Amino acid sequence: MLQLLDDEEPAIQDALRQEFSGTCGDLSNEIAALAIDLTTTDQKRLSQMLQPGRRETLLHEWQIPQGxxxxxxxxxxxxxxxxxxxxxxxxxxxxxxxxxxxxxxxxxxxxxxxxxxxxxxxxxxxxxxxxxxxxxxxxxxxxxxxxxxxxxxxxxxxxxxxxxxxxxxxxxxxxxxxxxxxxxxxxxxxxxxxxxxxxxxxxxxxxxxxxxxxxxxxxxxxxxxxxxxxxxxxxxxxxxxxxxxxxxxxxxxxxxxxxxxxxxxxxxxxxx
Structure with a gap:
């Protein structure tokens, strides 16, 4: 999927957004493990696609103390x-x-x-x-x-x-x-x-x-x-x-x- 980040086809971008939104919002370890070299543009685009996942992760992990x-x-x-x-x-x-x-x-x-x-x-x-x-x-x-x-x-x-x-x-x-x-x-x-x-x-x-x-x-x-x-x-x-x-x-x-x-x-x- 990461190889499709620079594909400007709207349908492809929509599919990527949908797929990445279901993650925890952080793929840094996976990207490093695979030694994938993303361009600055692709990094920014991927980060935006991961943002919904980061919101969900924050709300899920944030525990409100009693009081x-x-x-x-x-x-x-x-x-x-x-x-x-x-x-x-x-x-x-x-x-x-x-x-x-x-x-x-x-x-x-x-x-x-x-x-x-x-x-x-x-x-x-x-x-x-x-x-x-x-x-x-x-x-x-x-x-x-x-x-x-x-x-x-x-x-x-x-x-x-x-x-x-x-x-x-x-x-x-x-x-x-x-x-x-x-x-x-x-x-x-x-x-x-x-x-x-x-x-x-x-x-x-x-x-x-x-x-x-x-x-x-x-x-x-x-x-x-x-x-x-x-x-x-x-x-x-x-x-x-x-x-x-x-x-x-x-x-x-x-x-x-x-x-x-x-x-x-x-x-x-x-x-x-």
Missing amino acids: GAAALDDDWETFENMLRLIADFLHDGVTLRPALPDLLDMLAEEAVEEKAHISEDSLRLWMFDSENFMGNKDDYYTPHNSDLSWCSETGLGNPISLALLYMLIGRRLNMEITGCNYPGHFLARIQLDGKPVLVDCFHKGRLISVDEIIQDNKSISDYAKQAILTTAPLGHILMRILRNLEHSFNKLKREDDAKIFRMIFERMHRSI
Whole structure:
């Protein structure tokens, strides 16, 4: 069937779409095993044909916890698995790449190799000050920014994906890095010299003193102040990612994909 991808006959293309839509949405292992060399055009065409299968796989494998997003609490294993499902959905289903947990393991090992006495702050410097990871300013709203596997490989991301990479890599190194659900711009939080400090991962990991931001902004809203002073629950972080994806796909006029993430968001929100 793969040999027919470049056949422009409408009936052939319709038959291929029908056939590939019944798969899990990912043929990357099969393509690699068969050593099939697809052109860029054929890769893009095949990925589009596999998209319905990826939607079905995402909905089938996404398990809503009893209690919805709030039930995630400190369940990092389930949280990371949901991030993996999102990454798998956003992948093209054609090219081969490691799974998200494996990529995070490799990044943690790389960080340790390059930083003999690694800490939350030295990991920050290694990731962001060195520009190993940077804010994707040129394509801020692309759905790829919510694909942590893509972010791991390209070094690009939005505020929340870069902060999550920092948190998840840090967790593998027994570090205490949490999230700050600041409105409009997600941040990470660490302790530096015994004081809470926010990390703006999107802007080269710059440090922001929690005490100073409260003192210097007397008109800060109660919501923003609460976000600064408390750790973002994993469920809240996940819901923010789901909303970002719905917004990104709506901007691209990919309504079927936007609908998927709106549906998951609503199910996570109302489950009790």
